[in-house]
Amino acid sequence: MISDAANQLSTAKQPRADAVRDAMQTWQHQPCSILQHHQKDCCERARLWLLAMDGSMRGADAAQTGPRWIRGRYNWGPSVWPLYWCEAIGRSELDCGALAWMTLSVYEARQVSGLAVQLVQVYNDDASAQWETRWQAAGASTHWLTPGFMYHEACAIIGDGQHLRIWDPSSGSWMGPAAGYGGIAAVRILDPLGICEHQTYHWGGHALSLGQWHPTLNAPSPLPGPQREAPAATSPYGFLATP
């Protein structure tokens, strides 16, 4: 037991490429989450409240600023789908899909071009077991869990030169390429709002085609070295740094 626990506690090993492929296949047909609308006042009031609230909370910050206030208001937790705007708005916790859709809606209102992002992230069995118990207790689906991986949703905003910044509404932070525990094994970008002018975008040194899963582990990331010319500069948050 102790050795098993020690194995579990050790830093998550890099998943094998075939495991990542299997995970991508698991969620090949998974659409991105979209909050439903009753086409009645109830949902429209909820939606307009969120957008007006963002107008206040953003303050004078740039339109691209991540709406961290949403995460401040809603804890990350289970949601039962289909989920309507009028139901979601009053909850104390929402899952990544609801948070991502809210965020995408906010960016749309700010006139910032945004895409839905689907991710395969690396976690250990302890995490999966905890989430499974919690989601089942709430009557929510656990389809987003598979051994060693989780399916997660975020959103991206499009910067210059088709470079993306991925905002994780569930943590209130920008996501960069990373391996290990919580690392990103694969990414897929989708255009539910129909705003894309291009088919390919760039993030973290990867070229991402719309609608396709891309494995992202084992990709090169810029490393410093003595008197070495810097490769194409990227910030830790995945976009091309333009100082």
Add this chain to the structure above:
Amino acid sequence: MTVYLTGLHSGTNPQPGLGTVRSLRAAFPDARFVGVDYSPRSSGIHWPELDDIWLQRPWEELNLPVFAKRIAGVLDEGGYWIAGTDLESRWLAQQFPEGHPRLLVPSSAALQALQKPAVSAAAAQLPVHVAPYLATATTADWELHAFCRAQDWDLWLKGPYYDAVRVRNWPALEGARQLLSGLWNTEELFVQRHVEGYEESVCFAAYEGELLGAVRMCKRDLTDLSKTWAGTVHAVPESFLKPLRAVLRNLRYTGGGELEMMRGMDDRLWLLEWNPRFPAWIYGATLAGTNLPALLLARASGIAARPVPQRSTSFTRVVLEVPVQPAYPLPPLPEPLPGVGFALKHPSGLLGLAKSMHGAAGTAATATIAEPPLPALPQDYLTDLEAAMQPVAECETPGFVFLPAVAAAGFQKTMEAVRRLSVPPLAVTPAYSIKTNPDERLLALAREAGFLAEAISLSEVRKALQCGFPASSIVLNGPGKWYPDSRFPKEPLHAVFADSLPDLQRLAEGLRSGGVQTQRIGIRLQPPHIPSRFGINIASPEAFEALLTALDALPQEVSLGLHMHMASSAIGTSRWMQLFESTLHWGRSVEALTGRSFDCLDLGGGWAPADWLDFIGKGLSQALASIQTHFPSVRQVLLEPGKAMAEPSMALAMRILEIRSGQRRAEAVVDASVADLPMGLLQPHRMVYQAAGSRRLQVLGRGNDQLQGRLCMEHDFAALHVALPPDAKAGDWLYACDAGAYDKSMAYDFGRG
């Protein structure tokens, strides 16, 4: 090879000495490293990788010329010196004006050119921005307050070397200014706008103008003091390296350096400061494969450094216990000072070094401003004061002096501006805020100029009626609008704005019963992002739903208004405009969801007079354009200037009762008090002096003198920082200008028997 390193303390605000030693040890395992420090409290003197410790007395005790000679001897004998503190680097640069091949610090010229906040040598060439800043020593308080308002009171007060205090209002700024100028014995502080974003640094090593290497570090974890606790290390883009090389070449820079920057939410880089030394996290760069201290030492010495492997592109810190070196036992803690605690900051006596370098010893009182800048005071102020002198001389002091020309000019300029901007079908109408100063002379000026009157109670409504305003020219706001007796005038008011849902429901009921007569009902919204007790809560979907339901219940024929109100003098002018824009957003949502339209927008806010003139000159036309675009149904925009009109209209006259000369400042007891000037310490007041028997008026600048009030209250001051004329005496006059708003209206009778 022997290397001397300073800045060894590794506490909550660590110095770079240990990180530099670790980096150098990895590259020069056989070198001798001598740690130099100025306090036995420095934790780094116990670090096991140091070969020796050269412990000096604290800086405040050191005989600096003697110490400089010893360092010269060390250098001449072949030792290298890497300084770990900014002040020490500056001192060394002064002691060695020609430099020294083994003194690895920048020159005085380089340090001067890189002095914050301007960092002029770098900012102009590097792809960075510098946040707006203002030097406090060369700016009058009046203009400084204006700068702070323009920066939305989101500022830092910074010292010339260390320490930065976040300030969000005038009393906080004054307190911080007192603290920092006392600590560092200088008035040369500056306020700088806060930049929100993610901290990152570029760290480099250079020798005689040649860039040897550089890395970029992005903070990934911070201490409570915003110091680096973890970070990722990256290459520096060529777009940054190229101008950095040019800057270093121009300055013939030698040593380590760190450009501390903030990457703003808009992705722009803001340069906060240039530290002329390696940063405390320098070993993190070494772990990532770039050993900058080693590059520097290798270049200076000509001895090749052992390459270090790249172990990770990220680093984090942990807390380590190390054994105390027996030769340097831990000193005991000093007795805690009541209310202060142990006060262990700067045990090395850096404050003493700063005092020595500033060339003056003593207390903060000696850190005087050589020539205090004078606040700009328009000629019409002085003209009005001169005209008021004779009657004032016969009056009891303290007493308020009315400045009629100044007062009238404020109302006239406002009406001229709003008439210009009122383009049919949109009318812009100012409403004078009675509560700011209900003096009937001001109400008369307002009425004659064409203002409406803005009231916050039925008492004020009656006052307005008595002063000749028809009911149709009165706007009623506030949570106390029903005070004292809930009896509304029979004639319809211009507008009544509800401050809460119960208030809205009561008004609706009043409309139905006929007890409330008004041309329109409106709602004031409570901003969800700025603390306020006023307005209808909209910060939750449930609260918003309740508002919509209440509006749905209003009779359809009732005209609807929307009200926002926040003092721009308190939150800043940009934040006020942002609040305006967000109010429009809320209003659009309400219109879309209720099917109703607003025909009136009421934009309230305590404006400083200068900001008000700017607003009606420029900002208001932009606001009106937004309104016309997003609210085509609006026919009237109400403005509520109170402070802007009233503040300049009166000055508080007072006499000096007694002058007590302190050690280095005058303490003048005056017959005014906090009861007469309740805003005295909450915002600056321009001060004018008049010697008894003279007609000459002299505008006063900031200084160390105090105006102490007549009351036996520790907080009773009329001014804390004023430069009285050297020959000021009992019986002389002083006028606190800018006292016509809440100073006048909130003054109270106290201590007069």
